Amino acid sequence: MSTKTDAIAARAAGATPARRRRTRRRYLTVAAFMSPWIVGFLVLYAYPMLASLYYSFTKYDGGKAGPRWTGLSNYRFMFAQDPNFWLSLRNTIWMVLVSVPLAILLGVGSAYVLTKPRRGRAFYRTAFFLPTMVPAVAAAVAFLFLLNAGGPIDRILGFFHLPQPLWFFSAQWSKPGLVVVGLWGVGSTMIIFLAALLDVPAHLYEAADIEGANAWHKFRRITLPMISPVIFFTAVIGVIYVWLYQQGFESFHLGYASAMAWMLFAIVMGCTLVLIKSWNRWVFYQGGFR
Numbered sequence: 001m002s003t004k005t006d007a008i009a010a011r012a013a014g015a016t017p018a019r020r021r022r023t024r025r026r027y028l029t030v031a032a033f034m035s036p037w038i039v040g041f042l043v044l045y046a047y048p049m050l051a052s053l054y055y056s057f058t059k060y061d062g063g064k065a066g067p068r069w070t071g072l073s074n075y076r077f078m079f080a081q082d083p084n085f086w087l088s089l090r091n092t093i094w095m096v097l098v099s100v101p102l103a104i105l106l107g108v109g110s111a112y113v114l115t116k117p118r119r120g121r122a123f124y125r126t127a128f129f130l131p132t133m134v135p136a137v138a139a140a141v142a143f144l145f146l147l148n149a150g151g152p153i154d155r156i157l158g159f160f161h162l163p164q165p166l167w168f169f170s171a172q173w174s175k176p177g178l179v180v181v182g183l184w185g186v187g188s189t190m191i192i193f194l195a196a197l198l199d200v201p202a203h204l205y206e207a208a209d210i211e212g213a214n215a216w217h218k219f220r221r222i223t224l225p226m227i228s229p230v231i232f233f234t235a236v237i238g239v240i241y242v243w244l245y246q247q248g249f250e251s252f253h254l255g256y257a258s259a260m261a262w263m264l265f266a267i268v269m270g271c272t273l274v275l276i277k278s279w280n281r282w283v284f285y286q287g288g289f290r
Helices: 002-055 073-080 083-114 121-133 136-146 152-159 174-183 187-198 202-210 215-237 244-250 254-281
Strands: none
Touching: 002 254, 073 254, 083 121, 083 174, 083 187, 083 215, 083 254, 121 187, 136 152, 136 174, 187 215, 202 215
16 A cells, blocks of 8 residues: 555655656746746836936936936925925926826717717717827827917807917916817717726616616616726826926926826825825725725
8 A cells, every 4th residue: 555655645745746847847838838928028118217217316417428426406496495396296296187087088088979879889989089199299290270369269269259278388288288189089088988887797788677767767876886996997097298398308307207206196196095095985896896
């Protein structure tokens, strides 16, 4: 009996290295297929992030002299001496609080409308999504023309004897103008919400009809809870601009721009953590809240 047990144990011990070799080959195969992404991530994401973290503690203008270590001077200047940082931060918060909810409302509204037509659905969905395909530069140039002083929008407003603001030259109207430009590309958000709406089980609406629920009750009690994970996802990714571009690519204060980038990263992470901590109160998955 002991001889048989020893033989079984020996066979198992002999098979273990073979299984390990097979497992190792599988891992190497997976790594080989993933290597383009891994290399791209390391070169295009990981290295620039670590380099910008180093540059944030230096004075660097991109010249041959290279970065010069200055410690926390960029961060001290940011908080204590740069008034434009706080102004840009307030503008960023304003943009987030206004543009993100508007993008969600417009995305949900347009997606909900596109679930209703029985004819021409493909045409309407394509028409709503097409603006997203326009390159960002082309869309910006088009809106500069439309919202320019004396442009088509101002002429239409003047025809109805309404105020004609200087959209991109007025501190009061520049942010609403940028929000309008941002909402032009809401088609990508609309597609996400459309997929979520089409995924809502039809039997829930049928049960609501039997109970006598109206359209608002069905939207409030069924549609919104069922697409709340998508709303959560859109709210998390729908954040942020700053004065970063001007400092980095106009003034070539690359060290200070890197410090601002990491401060922006900290702010984004803070906002994301707040959303993640609160999601179990309003995000619903089938089977209950998570």
